Every structure is written in C-alpha cells, then in structure tokens.
Amino acid sequence: xxTSRKPRPDKARTGNRGENRREALLEAxxxxxxxxxxxxxxxxxxxxAVGMLPxxxxxxxxxxxxxxxxxxxxxxxxxxxxxxxAIGKLPEDDAxxxxxxxCVAHLESLLGENSxxxxxxxxxxxxxxxxxxxxxxxxxxxxxxxFVELVDALDLPDGISKRHLRLSLLGSxxxxxxWYRKGRNTPATIAKRMVELYRYPLDISTARARS
Amino acid sequence: xxTSRKPRPDKARTGNRGENRREALLEAxxxxxxxxxxxxxxxxxxxxAVGMLPxxxxxxxxxxxxxxxxxxxxxxxxxxxxxxxAIGKLPEDDAxxxxxxxCVAHLESLLGENSxxxxxxxxxxxxxxxxxxxxxxxxxxxxxxxFVELVDALDLPDGISKRHLRLSLLGSxxxxxxWYRKGRNTPATIAKRMVELYRYPLDISTARARS
DNA sequence: CCTACCGATCGGTAGG
DNA sequence: CCTACCGATCGGTAGG
Numbered sequence: 001x002x003t004s005r006k007p008r009p010d011k012a013r014t015g016n017r018g019e020n021r022r023e024a025l026l027e028a029x030x031x032x033x034x035x036x037x038x039x040x041x042x043x044x045x046x047x048x049a050v051g052m053l054p055x056x057x058x059x060x061x062x063x064x065x066x067x068x069x070x071x072x073x074x075x076x077x078x079x080x081x082x083x084x085x086a087i088g089k090l091p092e093d094d095a096x097x098x099x100x101x102x103c104v105a106h107l108e109s110l111l112g113e114n115s116x117x118x119x120x121x122x123x124x125x126x127x128x129x130x131x132x133x134x135x136x137x138x139x140x141x142x143x144x145x146x147f148v149e150l151v152d153a154l155d156l157p158d159g160i161s162k163r164h165l166r167l168s169l170l171g172s173x174x175x176x177x178x179w180y181r182k183g184r185n186t187p188a189t190i191a192k193r194m195v196e197l198y199r200y201p202l203d204i205s206t207a208r209a210r211s
Numbered sequence: 212x213x214t215s216r217k218p219r220p221d222k223a224r225t226g227n228r229g230e231n232r233r234e235a236l237l238e239a240x241x242x243x244x245x246x247x248x249x250x251x252x253x254x255x256x257x258x259x260a261v262g263m264l265p266x267x268x269x270x271x272x273x274x275x276x277x278x279x280x281x282x283x284x285x286x287x288x289x290x291x292x293x294x295x296x297a298i299g300k301l302p303e304d305d306a307x308x309x310x311x312x313x314c315v316a317h318l319e320s321l322l323g324e325n326s327x328x329x330x331x332x333x334x335x336x337x338x339x340x341x342x343x344x345x346x347x348x349x350x351x352x353x354x355x356x357x358f359v360e361l362v363d364a365l366d367l368p369d370g371i372s373k374r375h376l377r378l379s380l381l382g383s384x385x386x387x388x389x390w391y392r393k394g395r396n397t398p399a400t401i402a403k404r405m406v407e408l409y410r411y412p413l414d415i416s417t418a419r420a421r422s
Numbered sequence: 423c424c425t426a427c428c429g430a431t432c433g434g435t436a437g438g
Numbered sequence: 439c440c441t442a443c444c445g446a447t448c449g450g451t452a453g454g
Contacts, residue, residue: 040338054434055435171387173382193375
C-alpha cells in the first residue's frame, strides 16, 4: 500500500492538475446546486463552468448523484470543522457562550462565501429521491448531534423543552438563508441577536426560579 | 372483466366539469410540487395523476409556470384566510394571544392536509428562475405583512428587535417542515410551544422593567 | 380534451 | 480528458 501522493510543485498553474479539476468541479457544482437546486442544475452547466465537456465529468464522478454526495460531504465537514474550532477555545462551564459561538460559526458558514454549506441544509434535501435523500440525511446527522449536546448542556427553567429549543433556534438561524442580504447585518451579528432572543429572557427566568 | 364505461361521470356530478378538472390539476400539481419540487415534477406526472394526457394540461393552463403561479396564489389565499379567521375573534388588546393564534393557524396550514401551503414557503421559491421567482415573492408579501403587524403590536422590553423577533419566530415555525412527523405533537402544539419560547420569558422581562 | 408530434435537453456511455 | 453518440424525457404545439 503506497499511498503517498506527489504534489508536483514544478509548475504552479499546471501542477497537480487532476486534483485541481476535481476540486473545481466540486466548487462549481456546490455553487450551482446551492442556487439552482439539484434538479435545476444540469451536468452541462457544471462542466461548462469549469471549461470542460459534459461527458468529461464522468471521468471524475460516476454519476450526478455521486457528485452531489461528494459536495454534501465536503459541506458537512467544513461546517463541522468551523463549529468545532469555534467552541474548542471556550470553557466547558459556559454553555450559553459555547452555544452562541457555535451559532455564529454555523451562520457564517451558511451565509458566507463557502458554497458548500448551502447544500447541507435540510431544505435542500427535501425534494430529492429516496436513496439519495437518506444518504444526505445520514451525513447531516453527524453535524446535528453537535447541537443536541450544546443545548443539553444549558441550564434552563422548568417547562422548556430542550428539543424544541434546539429545533426552534436552528430554524431561526437556517431560515435566515431566505431573507439574508449582504451588506446589512453580518451573519455573526444576526446569529448573536437570535441567540440573545432566547438567552437573556431564559437566563432571567432561570435566575428567578433559583432565588 | 368490467363493462366498458364512459370516462365522464354522469349527471350526478353537474355540468361544471371543466372547473372540476382544473381544480384536480391544481390539487395534483400542488401536491407534486410540494414533495418533488418544481423542476422535479413533470407535466406528465401531473397530468397522469388526474388521468389526463400531457398535452391536455395546456387546455387549462398556458404553461407550467402559470400552473405554479395559480397553485401558489391559491396557497397564499388559503393560508391568509386561515390566519385572518383565527385572529378575527380575538380582542385587539391581547397582542400575544393574537400572535399565537396566527402562528397556530399558520403551522396548521403548513403541516396539515392542504397541499397548497407547502408551496408558499420561501424555501420553495429560492431555486426558481427570475421572472417566476419575483412573481411568487410578490404574492407571498401580501401574507407576510400580516405578521409584521402582529409583531408590531407586541409590548417588548428594550433592546429586542421586532424585525428579528418576527424573522426568528417565522423561521422556527417554517423550519418545522423539515423535521415534523405526523402522529407526535400536533402542529397546534408545536406552534404554541414555539411562541411560548419567546413569550413567557419576554413577558417576564417586560414586567420586570416596568416595576 | 385527445391525437400526433416537435425540437431541445437531459444524464450517461464507448472508445480512445 | 475529448469525440461522438445514445435513448429517454422534457415542456410545449397544431389541429381537431
């Protein structure tokens, strides 16, 4: 098993060209899938976006579905990494701060430059056919478990369902993809405000119940 | 072997057969668009769902886009009617009760039997091409204005953005289409819990600030 | 509404 | 990766 790969540093432009082409395809597909949907994007659009002929895509990916799967996996990994990095530096005993940091990283991924993240959202998955659909959901579950833990760590007043709080908060955040416009509030600001909407009032309630 | 029978029902169903067929088309299209998306649904699927040949759809609608437009308009009207009826009976001075009733009606429409409502959500509109997209958004704005008014009527503590509260709440509600499963909590229960998540804590904050 | 049909486009493939 | 294709399906139409 000789799996060490060679970067080929000799010519910057044409170096590891095969890898570059594959990544270019992933990037183009992510962007097109995100804006026009899976069904609304043709193999021809993706290939021409990277200056390739339609049939050549199948040198890199066995099918359009596999291309989506690869895009989605990269999306999940990238958001997962961003959130884990954001909460990694925070102390474990401040559950609200960790949740807020996670939400900021989440929304920055979702609304930022990264085309891959848009594909990770369940609203994208909804209209897909069944074998493909389940694969994406399985990938995404890896990510959502993170938020289950973060919300579980909160200290909440009685009568507040943690599950509904999590779903409600994620809904608030994810829904912003439908109304967000660049140039106004930054994704980080929006995320913080939305967490505040739950946090301060709930904190007050908790403190009152304690006293 | 059955006796050959006429494709059209007898005089039991009265003469406005054209209207029936048109409505059947709208119903089938609403259901298919909702589950498989606009691009993912073919004219042939819609027509065969109502026992019609593909070309015959164009006797009722000039194009697939117009069919979607008609479905969407009916969806907006139906949700609008449901919400207006729900808040109509409530006194104007209880702004939270009115908002809650609106959210219940909203979610019951969205998650209920009515196939048309699913098409009203912005997440459906996102991937559509531009001329069509704007038409749908314009239709939907008629509906969203209602929630602007309902949230504006709330008495909130300082520092809480009404716009973000509205967007956050609607996000929580609309996002439930991605995780809702029949048989567990009813749409009404979910809506109430989500409004509670904002309401009681915020009420407490407001009362505290007042005293 | 059906019959009969269209050009365009789709995802995908064989062979180099 | 390109060349050169394929069958299937798409939205839509003319004419009755």
